Amino acid sequence: MSTPVPELLPGDEVPFAKISGAMTRGLCLDAGAMRALVATVVAVGPVDRLTDAVETLQRLGDAGTVRGILISEGNNPAPPARVAGNTVSLEGLKAPYVNNAVAALRLSSLPTLLWWRGGRLDTLDALADLADRVVLDEEEPFAAWRRATELVDTSAFSDLRWTRLTQWRALMAHFFDIPEVRAAAPDFTHLEIDATDRASATLFAAWLTSSIKFTKALAVEIVRDDDRLRGFDSPIRAIRLGDREQELRLRLAGTRTCVEAAVSVRGHRSASRIVSLGDESPAGLLTAELRIRARDLAFERAIRAITPAEGQPPTR
Amino acid sequence: MIENVPENPLNDGLRLEPAPGPTTLVIFGASGDLARRKLLPAIYNLSRRGRLPAHFAVIGVARTEMDDEAFRRQFRASLQEFAGLGKEQDQVAESLASRMFYISGEMDTPALYERLNAKLDEADGLEGVLFYLAIPPSAYAPVVEGLGAAGLSRAPAPRWRRVIVEKPFGVDLTSARALNHLAHQHFDEEQIYRIDHYLGKETVQNLLVFRFGNGMFEPVWNRRYIDHVQITAAETVGVEHRAAYYEGAGALRDMVQNHLMQVLSLVAMEPPIAFTAESVRDRKMDALLAIQPLVVDGDARGVVRAQYREGWVNGVEVPAYRTEKGVDPKSTTETFVAARLSLDNWRWAGVPFYVRTAKRLPKRTTEIAIQFKRPPLEIFRRASQSPVQPDLLIVNVQPDEGISLRFEAKLPGTRMQIAPVMMNFRYGTTFGGEVPEAYETLLLDAMLGDATLFARHDFVEASWALITPVLEAWKRLDEAALPAYEAGEWGPPKADELIERDHRRWRTL
Numbered sequence: 068m069s070t071p072v073p074e075l076l077p078g079d080e081v082p083f084a085k086i087s088g089a090m091t092r093g094l095c096l097d098a099g100a101m102r103a104l105v106a107t108v109v110a111v112g113p114v115d116r117l118t119d120a121v122e123t124l125q126r127l128g129d130a131g132t133v134r135g136i137l138i139s140e141g142n143n144p145a146p147p148a149r150v151a152g153n154t155v156s157l158e159g160l161k162a163p164y165v166n167n168a169v170a171a172l173r174l175s176s177l178p179t180l181l182w183w184r185g186g187r188l189d190t191l192d193a194l195a196d197l198a199d200r201v202v203l204d205e206e207e208p209f210a211a212w213r214r215a216t217e218l219v220d221t222s223a224f225s226d227l228r229w230t231r232l233t234q235w236r237a238l239m240a241h242f243f244d245i246p247e248v249r250a251a252a253p254d255f256t257h258l259e260i261d262a263t264d265r266a267s268a269t270l271f272a273a274w275l276t277s278s279i280k281f282t283k284a285l286a287v288e289i290v291r292d293d294d295r296l297r298g299f300d301s302p303i304r305a306i307r308l309g310d311r312e313q314e315l316r317l318r319l320a321g322t323r324t325c326v327e328a329a330v331s332v333r334g335h336r337s338a339s340r341i342v343s344l345g346d347e348s349p350a351g352l353l354t355a356e357l358r359i360r361a362r363d364l365a366f367e368r369a370i371r372a373i374t375p376a377e378g379q380p381p382t383r
Numbered sequence: 384m385i386e387n388v389p390e391n392p393l394n395d396g397l398r399l400e401p402a403p404g405p406t407t408l409v410i411f412g413a414s415g416d417l418a419r420r421k422l423l424p425a426i427y428n429l430s431r432r433g434r435l436p437a438h439f440a441v442i443g444v445a446r447t448e449m450d451d452e453a454f455r456r457q458f459r460a461s462l463q464e465f466a467g468l469g470k471e472q473d474q475v476a477e478s479l480a481s482r483m484f485y486i487s488g489e490m491d492t493p494a495l496y497e498r499l500n501a502k503l504d505e506a507d508g509l510e511g512v513l514f515y516l517a518i519p520p521s522a523y524a525p526v527v528e529g530l531g532a533a534g535l536s537r538a539p540a541p542r543w544r545r546v547i548v549e550k551p552f553g554v555d556l557t558s559a560r561a562l563n564h565l566a567h568q569h570f571d572e573e574q575i576y577r578i579d580h581y582l583g584k585e586t587v588q589n590l591l592v593f594r595f596g597n598g599m600f601e602p603v604w605n606r607r608y609i610d611h612v613q614i615t616a617a618e619t620v621g622v623e624h625r626a627a628y629y630e631g632a633g634a635l636r637d638m639v640q641n642h643l644m645q646v647l648s649l650v651a652m653e654p655p656i657a658f659t660a661e662s663v664r665d666r667k668m669d670a671l672l673a674i675q676p677l678v679v680d681g682d683a684r685g686v687v688r689a690q691y692r693e694g695w696v697n698g699v700e701v702p703a704y705r706t707e708k709g710v711d712p713k714s715t716t717e718t719f720v721a722a723r724l725s726l727d728n729w730r731w732a733g734v735p736f737y738v739r740t741a742k743r744l745p746k747r748t749t750e751i752a753i754q755f756k757r758p759p760l761e762i763f764r765r766a767s768q769s770p771v772q773p774d775l776l777i778v779n780v781q782p783d784e785g786i787s788l789r790f791e792a793k794l795p796g797t798r799m800q801i802a803p804v805m806m807n808f809r810y811g812t813t814f815g816g817e818v819p820e821a822y823e824t825l826l827l828d829a830m831l832g833d834a835t836l837f838a839r840h841d842f843v844e845a846s847w848a849l850i851t852p853v854l855e856a857w858k859r860l861d862e863a864a865l866p867a868y869e870a871g872e873w874g875p876p877k878a879d880e881l882i883e884r885d886h887r888r889w890r891t892l
Contacts, residue, residue, distance in 0.1 A: 103808035132813045234433055240393035241402060241437050249391060278392045320474045327478075328437070341478035342433035346816075354815035365396030 075114070075121050075137055075158060078151025086172060089150045090134065106357055107173040109136040111165060111194065112184025114158065116206075120184060121156070123349040128153040133357075134174050138165055140186050162186075166193035173197070180357060181222075188214050195222040202227055202356050204349075208266050212370040223362045228267045228302065229369075230352040234344050235303060235317055236274060238328040242315045248330070253282040256310045261290045264302035270369055271303065277372035278365070301344065403830035404541075405438035407508030409499065411526050412517035413443025413454065413485065416624075417549065421580075422517060423458050424466035425822040431475045434827055440506045443485040444499065454485035482506070490518070491525035496533035509538070513829055514546040519628075520558075523548065524565055531569030547576045547829050550641050551632065552838070555854060556847040563840045576829045577838040581642040583821030585810050586784040588836065590649045590751075591663070593778075593786065601654065603755070605730045610773060612650060613752040613890055614643055616740040616780075619696050620747075621870070622718070626709030634720040635688070635850060638740040644671060644846045645838065646780070647736055650751055651726055660834040664842065671845045673728040678852035685724070686853050687866075687877045688717035691743040694870025701743060701870045715865050717857075718742045721878040723885070737882055739889070743870035749780035752890050766799035775890075784818065785809040 081089045108127060110120040117137050124135030134153050141159025149156045157168055173179045181198035183191055185205045195201050195218045203211050203226040215224045242248050258275060262268035268289040276285065305318035313332045320327045320341050329339035345351065408426070410418050429435050443454045462468040462476055486502055488495035503509050512535070516526060527546070530536045538544050548566070553559030566575055581587055594601055603609070616638055622629045629637065648667035655662035677686055692703040705712050719741035726736065755774040763771060775789040786808045794800040810818055828836055866875040873889065882889055 103806075103813045105813055127815070132815075236393065237397055237433055240391060240397050243391045243393045244402075244404070244437070275393075278395065325474045327474075339478065340430075340435075340437055340439075341474050343431040343475055345432065350815075358814065358816070363396055 074149060075117055075139075075156040076149040076151045076154060078149045078154075078156075080147045081150045081155075083145070083148050083157075083168075083171075086148050086150055086155050090153050090155060103132060104134065104174055104177060105132045106177050107134045107136060107179045108182060108353060108357075109138065109169050109173070109179060109194070109198070110182040110184060111138050111140070111186055111190065112204075113186065114139040116184040117156075120182065120349070121154070123353065124154050125152065126350040127353060134172075136169060136172050138168060140165060140190060162190050163193075165190050166197055169194060169197055178357075178360070180353070182227075182353060183211065185211075192218065195224075198222050200225065200356065200359070202230070202353065204228075209373070212373060216367070216371050219362065219367050223360070224370075225356055225359070225363050225366055226270070226370075227349065227352050227356075228264070228270055229363070229366050230355055231302060231347060232267060232271055232274075233355070234326055234342060235271065235306065238317055238326055238342060239275070239306070239308070239315065241328065242330060245330075248313075248315070251310075251313060252279055254310060255281060255285060255308055256283050257286045257288070257307070259288045259290065259305075259307045261304040261306075262302055263291070263304070265289060265291060267302035269373060271306065273372040274365060274369040275308070277368040301347070400434070402434055402436045403511070403827070403832075404436055405508070405510035406436050406513055406830045407440045407442060407503055407506060407511070408513050408515060408826075408830075409442045409444060409503075410515045410517055411444045411490070411522070412515075414445040414447040414449065414457065415517055417517040418443070419457065419461040420465050421820075421822045422515065422826070423461045425820055425826055427458075427462055427466055427468075427476055427479060428820065428823050429827060430479045434823075436830070438507070438510065440482040440484065440508045441479075442499065442502055442506065442508070443483065444495070445485075445487060446489060448487050449485050451484050455480040455483050458483055490522050490529065493529065493532060496529045496535060500533055500535060503535075509542065511543045511830070512538070512545075513826075514544070516546065516548050518549075520551055520553070520562075523562060527566055527569055536569040536574070543574075543832070544570070545574050545576060545829055545832070546570055547578050547826075549578055551636060552577055552641070552843045553847060554631070554636060556844060556851040559844050559847045563844065567840075572840055573834070575840070576825075576834060577840075577843060578825055578829075579641050579645050579838055580821040580825065581780070582645055582836040582838075583823075583825040584780055584784065585818055586778055586780050586786070587646060587649060588824075589786075589810075590646075590778060591658070595654050604753075606732055606734045608755055609734055610754045610756045611734055611885075611887060612647075612736045613754070614646055614650070614736065614738045614750075615752070615890070615892065616643060616749040617744040617892065618740075618742045618747055619744060621691070621701060621743050622704065622707050622710060626707060630710060630714060630716050633688075633716040634718055634740050634742070635686075635853060639720055639722065639738060640846050640850045641838070641843075643738045643740060644842075644849075646751060647671075647674075647724070647738065648842075650753070651731055651736070653730070658835070660837075663835050664839045668839070668842055668845065669728075670726065671842060671849075673726040673731065674849055675725045675727055676852065677722065677724070677849055678856050681856055681859070683853045683856040685881070686720065686722040687875065687881050688857065689719035689741075689866040689868045689875040689877070690714070690716065691718050691741070691870045692867045694743065694872065696743055696745065696871040703867075703870070704742075715857075717865070719868055719874050719878070721874060721881055723881055735885060735887075737887075737889070739874065739878060741868075741874055744873060745871050746892055747782060748892055750892070751778040751780065752776070753778075754890075763799060763801055767801040769801065771801060772803045783809060784811065785813075 117139050127133040128135045137156040138160055139158050140162045142161050143159045144161045146157050146159045178199040181194050181201045183201055183203050200223045205211050260268040272287050301319055308315045316329050318327055325341045325343050327339050327341045330337040458480055484502055486498050536544055553562050648670040651670040652666040655666045677683055690704050704710055704718050705714050721739040724736040753776040757773050761771055771791055777787040779785045788806045789803050791801050792804045794802050866877050868875040
């Protein structure tokens with residue numbers, strides 16, 4: 068049963084067969100001249116999760132370089148298509164036809180990025196076959212991550228949570244550029260993550276445990292204190308990794324747009340550095356994903372390291 | 384020293400490019416214009432993006448009396464003026480400011496370098512040191528000698544010492560050789576990074592990708608298909624606050640000897656065997672060496688110079704060069720140069736390269752235009768009212784970095800009518816994200832030890848070897864031989880004559 072929804076796009080209703088022509092015309096009118104196109108971005112998910120995707124795709128499409136396709140699953144084999152600029156929406160499309168629609172509407176000869184915001188995993192399977200890159204973005208991602216581990220040979224996979232963790236991972240990695248830290252790391256005993264989003268914390272912990280051979284049992288503690296963390300946009304507030312002697316600390320700096328990194332050795336805190344988290348909007352994160360072509364083996368290792376028992380990373 | 388420690392396992396698959404190792408950036412001329420306008424904002428942007436190493440510090444050195452706190456205030460002020468920061472506290476800037484230090488003194492006194500050594504030690508900054516000479520050329524010698532005498536120019540591996548030298552690298556061939564000789568007394572060539580900010584621009588770097596990362600362009604990149612090349616660097620501004628420097632330099636030294644020769648060599652070079660500093664620079668050097676002398680029998684016939692007189696630019700009346708502040712009223716410094724260059728090699732024989740650069744032109748633009756030959760047979764001549772235009776590939780270096788291709792297309796309709804169309808690729812919008820400033824790219828490359836985008840000593844000298852005879856030929860001419868052009872126009876008639884002799888025209892910009 069197709070859900071009655073408000074129209075995602077304010078654009079004109081267009082017969083499916085004329086979508087490509089309408090988008091090309093719209094782009095020429097909007098941008099004055101056709102610009103260099105770089106990719107198709109397909110957002111698939113329940114309608115309530117596509118509403119905010121509209122703005123993101125339009126922001127990407129405004130530059131005239133990305134074709135945006137929004138599809139919500141339903142039971143309608145021929146839902147009305149709406150076109151605005153270089154973005155098209157199909158609301159309530161019968162699930163088995165979603166991949167057909169993408170195959171017909173994606174730009175030829177350019178990469179297709181699937182922004183997966185939820186839905187039937189069968190649909191994900193079919194779309195992964197078409198997409199050059201799948202960026203997962205589910206509210207509860209564990210099932211999709213498990214399925215992704217089976218599909219990574221078909222398409223390159225990532226997750227917007229993973230993209231959002233890029234700067235956190237980079238700063239943690241910078242600590243490990245110091246030989247003394249690398250030498251001591253296997254004996255670290257605790258990892259504590261203050262998070263508003265358990266999945267992000269789990270992913271970060273899984274990345275660490277799948278990258279470093281910890282010789283001692285690493286106690287992984289994910290602290291969720293929603294009251295204390297309310298108002299933080301970032302999924303993570305602080306990370307502490309170490310043992311009794313030394314500790315590597317990352318934490319959101321005051322403005323919450325930067326991360327502060329510091330090492331503490333026997334209680335003595337080294338000089339800290341502060342780095343901007345960058346553009347954490349979905350459009351900014353997708354732009355970062357559009358720059359990547361290769362498989363993300365670190366991400367694949369991390370999601371494999373998350374145990375089926377509801378995403379708890381292994382503690383050794 | 385910890386031994387047998389495995390590589391950093393967390394760098395595997397990390398999306399951010401690796402940051403350099405521990406670095407202290409020592410800026411000579413830290414209170415000057417370049418530091419305030421370009422270097423300090425570039426450092427801030429690198430820091431904001433997490434591209435600086437964990438152990439990073441800046442030590443400013445200049446004659447101006449200032450303490451650390453005053454230098455930090457200057458840093459904050461430069462970010463407000465040139466990096467678009469507001470007055471509110473910025474945490475990245477504050478974090479960076481806490482690692483900024485300053486020492487003042489005369490560049491030719493050994494005590495300055497002793498204090499610098501002590502400051503480096505105090506800042507725990509002896510691992511990797513990058514000296515940036517943002518100072519007038521007259522101060523290069525004392526600084527290089529001071530660093531050498533203080534033992535600051537070398538360090539046992541894995542420590543490193545590098546020096547970035549700003550243009551001009553000399554004022555002629557003799558002075559360039561002397562400068563290189565002096566630098567080589569204290570630094571190895573591998574330690575010397577001669578900066579040319581044009582090479583840090585995305586489009587200029589993209590020339591290498593465009594030519595050698597695609598299979599379809601290189602086969603037509605030669606005398607068989609290309610009619611000629613035009614390289615233009617046009618400025619709307621006048622001499623501004625640089626009269627003291629510009630009076631002694633002029634457009635030929637200021638733009639042609641460095642920026643335009645670098646760009647030309649990237650257009651004309653053969654494919655390097657690898658994307659390594661030496662391989663790329665070897666091929667650029669080959670291209671430069673293929674350029675034929677610009678002066679024959681004492682006559683610089685292939686080079687036109689001129690100076691702007693009063694006129695109208697960007698909607699305002701502007702004064703003549705000779706009435707600008709700090710300019711000699713009888714100055715014969717050229718503010719316009721156009722030249723025709725011939726490269727005698729297998730690829731380019733018979734394909735002229737026209738370069739022009741000037742101040743006070745109608746439009747600010749820097750571009751490379753590759754004009755292809757017309758089709759060998761004009762089969763549409765009768766059918767079409769307008770003649771077929773040659774295809775044109777334009778590499779826009781600034782302000783709108785990108786590439787455009789002009790080709791002919793049939794106008795819709797029952798008649799065979801042909802019109803040129805332009806396809807545009809723009810860096811600023813195509814890929815999203817921020818395009819780094821040239822100084823960010825080049826500073827980072829120097830910290831990482833990648834010299835690909837820096838000028839090598841032999842390139843600098845070969846370039847001066849081409850330019851110096853022109854300067855000498857001009858010196859022999861009297862003041863009356865210096866043509867003038869109206870500010871806001873595209874140069875003197877002689878520049879048009881230069882290209883019209885070959886039955887060609889300057890591109891309309």
